[in-house]
Amino acid sequence: MEDKSSRYENISKSFSKIRGLRYTDFSPSPKINPAQYRRMDNFSKMIAGTVAKAIERSSLDFKKIDLNKVGILFTTPSGPLEVVEDIEKQIRVEGYHQVSASKFPFTVMNAAAGMLSILFKIKGPVSVISSNVGFADGIIYAEEMMKNEKLSHVLIVSASQWTDFSLFAWEKLGYDPEKFRPSDYCSTLIVGNSSEKREARILGAEQIKYDNKVRTNEEIKHDLISLIEAELPIRGITFDTLKGVVWNANKKTEEKEYDVLRDWLAALDIPVYSLDELDFSSDGAGEELDYVLNKEDLKTGHYLIISYSRFGGLSTVLLEKI
The missing domain is CATH 3.40.47.10 (Thiolase/Chalcone synthase)
Known part of the structure; x- marks a missing residue:
């Protein structure tokens, strides 16, 4: 696994002893339109960048496969509350005219999954589930998607992001600040039902x-x-x-x-x-x-x-x- 210090920043708040890891590596991907990427909030960039890297690593050539038979399954424990907080702060400090419209899709998970399908030109079905064990739930749901929709591949995108309120709530619930450290995270699995080379x-x-x-x-x-x-x-x-x-x-x-x-x-x-x-x-x-x-x-x-x-x-x- 890579060194966390190159991708994350330690964040602490005065109201909580629990420290969180905030994702900070927003290196652009050649698979994403630069103009679109610049307008995204940080949570969106983390997810889009992770999906782009997964596609590159898979060696799948999206120009040669039927994208009508590729689906997206998006899982998240509670949605990107930090995005909502960021929009509210930007409205309050900088005014409505400074808020990019590209931020709003990631305040609603169905729209967030739809944005991923647009970014990567995926034309198959898109589904969203909320679960605090999203990677496991996603695998179960993806199997059903592939079988029922006759898909060749499904991108399982599992993402989570902590908020200021999360730190406060976890401390009140008694989690050990010396052992528990929440982290922004996104994992993308590309599952297929064909016999292509895989890891x-x-x-x-x-x-x-x-x-x-x-x-x-x-x-x-x-x-x-x-x-x-x-x-x-x-x-x-x-x-x-x-x-x-x-x-x-x-x-x-x-x-x-x-x-x-x-x-x-x-x-x-x-x-x-x-x-x-x-x-x-x-x-x-x-x-x-x-x-x-x-x-x-x-x-x-x-x-x-x-x-x-x-x-x-x-x-x-x-x-x-x-």
Whole structure:
């Protein structure tokens, strides 16, 4: 993974002990019209730039594929509240005439997803979901999109952005300011149903929703084991063939709530990667997937990604790194 200091700025506020990471790398992409890019707010630039990089990395030639069969699935936990705050501040300080119309689409997620389809000339269906485990939900929904709409590819775009209010709320809820650091984040997966060359295969994603009900360790353990034992045999995979299990112990969820999973996996002698070196949480935008794909010393093979949240429940993604 790249050094965060080249892409993020540490932000602190007087009313909260929690510090956030604000995305600051707005290098233009040749795939985006420069004039359009300059008029975008920073959240929009982060998303558009990430999608552009994903398309470049995929080696897909958008001039040679049928863009009517390419869809977009946009996921976000709560929408870009910072964009709304920025517009309000600009109106108050500089006046209405200084607010660019290009900022407004990213105040409504349906319009934001539509803007992405315009930017990249994608003509297939566009869908939006709100979820605090968006990368896992996105995979599940994308499978249905591809099957029902007969698509060749779906761009799963998961994005999150913290706000001043978020810092205040998280501190009031008791999250540890020494361990929890929220971060702006965007992850883009391009999934296809053809046999083209790829870096990874998503073999499956499953979830158990909790609806903000705190579970005991034994309940979490039972749910997780049931979920995994039902899923792995369907994919023809056994526990002993997993290269590792990945979760982000830096999320809002207290780290101790992963202890039951860690103890269980230790008995199975499966390596655990808890993403301590990343030192941040995107609140569900998919840094776990990026970690597996981009960390060079993780060998090829099957990895199980687990995301636990008292708000979102248990989510698992089975990934094959190729």
